[in-house]
Amino acid sequence: MAFRSVFDYGALRTELENAGISAHFIPLIWKYVLQNPICxxxxxxxxxxxxxxxxxxxxxxxxxxxSSAVDSRDRVTTKLLISLQNGTSVEAVIMRYDTRLGKYDGKPRPGGPRSTLCVSSQVGCKMGCKFCATGTMGFKNNLSSGEIVEQLVHAYRFSHIRNVVFMGMGEPLNNYAAVVEAIQIMTGFPFQLSPKRITVSTVGIIHAINKLHDDLPNVNLAVSLHAPDQDIRCQIMPAARAFPLGKLMDALQTYQKNSQHKIFIEYIMLDGVNDQEQHAHQLGSLLEMLKVVVNLIPFNPIGTKSCFRTSTEQNVRKFQKILRGIYNIRTTVRQEMGQDISGACGQLVVNLSEQRSVGSAGLLTDIEDLRI
Structure with missing residues (x-):
């Protein structure tokens, strides 16, 4: 018999209320489980x-x-392999930052240590992006809201989590209801995460973007754009055929008008594919009507069969200079974490037949810095 997670809020509330028990007891249950996860x-x-x-x-x-927790050599990143009761597995990644290191705007930065958790929303993924290892798995199943929240519970055993990003396995907006419910749980008692410190990443599921602000008004939106025109997008992201770039940009303009939030644009740098000067100009023209932060992501190898190469540092810096200098678009280069444990962006894949981890997810520059 398969049991439900106590963090599956909808199911738990229904069962309690059907038994004449108030749903007000649910936060009490969650608090105890968070403090005693093996109870x-x-x-x-x-x-x-x-x-x-x-x-x-x-x-x-x-x-x-x-199932396992592996630290990077610098102990900044911890990769968690989490086994689900249906026999599949997902990975979550903890990334630790110390905000006092370095400067912001030429001044010492306040704060101290904080951790970000990258969570998965599906086992595998339907999107099939050719530069992402998760796409090689195909789609296995959606996670329930409880299975998503349980990744946070497991992570709390290693670090106090301040930020959560939905950038692990799966397309979050293809598991919309569970992701919304999981975030509502994370921002309520006892987790009490700030919605401003939660980011949902999507390849551009237009119909879901259109309702995201109403359901999660203060959560950050990140869009995996990865190309400045529809043809290149379709070549490297087959699912983009269903989400034309023009309609996606219209949806993002409407989202921003309603939310007044910056939108984070993720852009993987592929040598000779999307990293040339003309691509930077195309991207700048495409985005100049929006308030965005562009995060340039060095491509991480996903196996010997990959036909892509990492852009040169010179091309990345030139690309960044064009977006910043000509189009006045805030542009960062992703700080990669956990590469030595296959914990970098785009490498996440779990071998389901052997139940062993061969990769994980990475993250952009600390999300709290990008909101400024």
């Missing part, structure tokens, strides 16, 4: 007596288990 639900104190047999028969504190 049995019988151990949660102060619940109505009728709640215990219901919880015991249908729910588990955690339906997933932590």
């Amino acid at each position: 049995e639900l019988d151990e949660v104190p102060s619940l109505p007596s009728s709640a215990y047999p219901l919880l015991r028969s249908k729910f588990r504190a955690l339906t997933s288990s932590l």
Whole structure:
């Protein structure tokens, strides 16, 4: 029998209310599980007596288990391999920053250590982006909201998490309802993450972008654009055929008008494909009507069969200079973390037959810096 995660809010609320038990007890249950992740639900104190047999028969504190945790050599990145009860696995990645290192705007930066968690929303992915290892898995299944939240619970065993980014396995907006519910749980008690420190990344699912602000008004949106015109996008991102660039830009303008938020644009740098000067000018022209931060991402090898090469540092810097200097677009180059443990952007893939991890996800420059 498959049990539901106690963090599957909709299912838990329905079961409790059908039994005449107030949903107000749910945060109490979550707080206890967060503090005691290997507990049995019988151990949660102060619940109505009728709640215990219901919880015991249908729910588990955690339906997933932590199979392994691997640290990078510099111990800045920790990659978690998490086994789900259906026999599949996903990865989540913890990235640690110290904001006091370096300067911002020529001045010492305030703050201190903080951690960002990169979570998965699906096992595999339908999008099939040719530069991303996850696409080689195909699509296996969606995660429930509880399975998404459980990645955060597992991560808390290693670090206090301040930011969450949906940049792991899967296309978050293809699992829309579960992702929305998971974020609502993360921003409520007892996790209480700020929605401004949560980022949802998408290849550009237009119909979902159109309702995202209404459902998650203060969450950040990141768009995996990766090319300045539709033809190149379709070559490297087959799913882009369903989301024409013109219509995507219209959706982003509407989203920004309603939200008044910056939009993060992710752009992987592929040598000779999308990294030339004319591509920088095309991208600048495409984006100059929006308030965006462009994050240039060095391509990470995803195996010997890949036909792509990493752009030269000279091309990356030239690309950045054009966007900044001519189009006045804030442009950063992604700080890669965890490459020595296959923990860098685009490398995430889990070999389901052997249940071993051969990659993971990376992250952009600290999201809190980009919001400024």
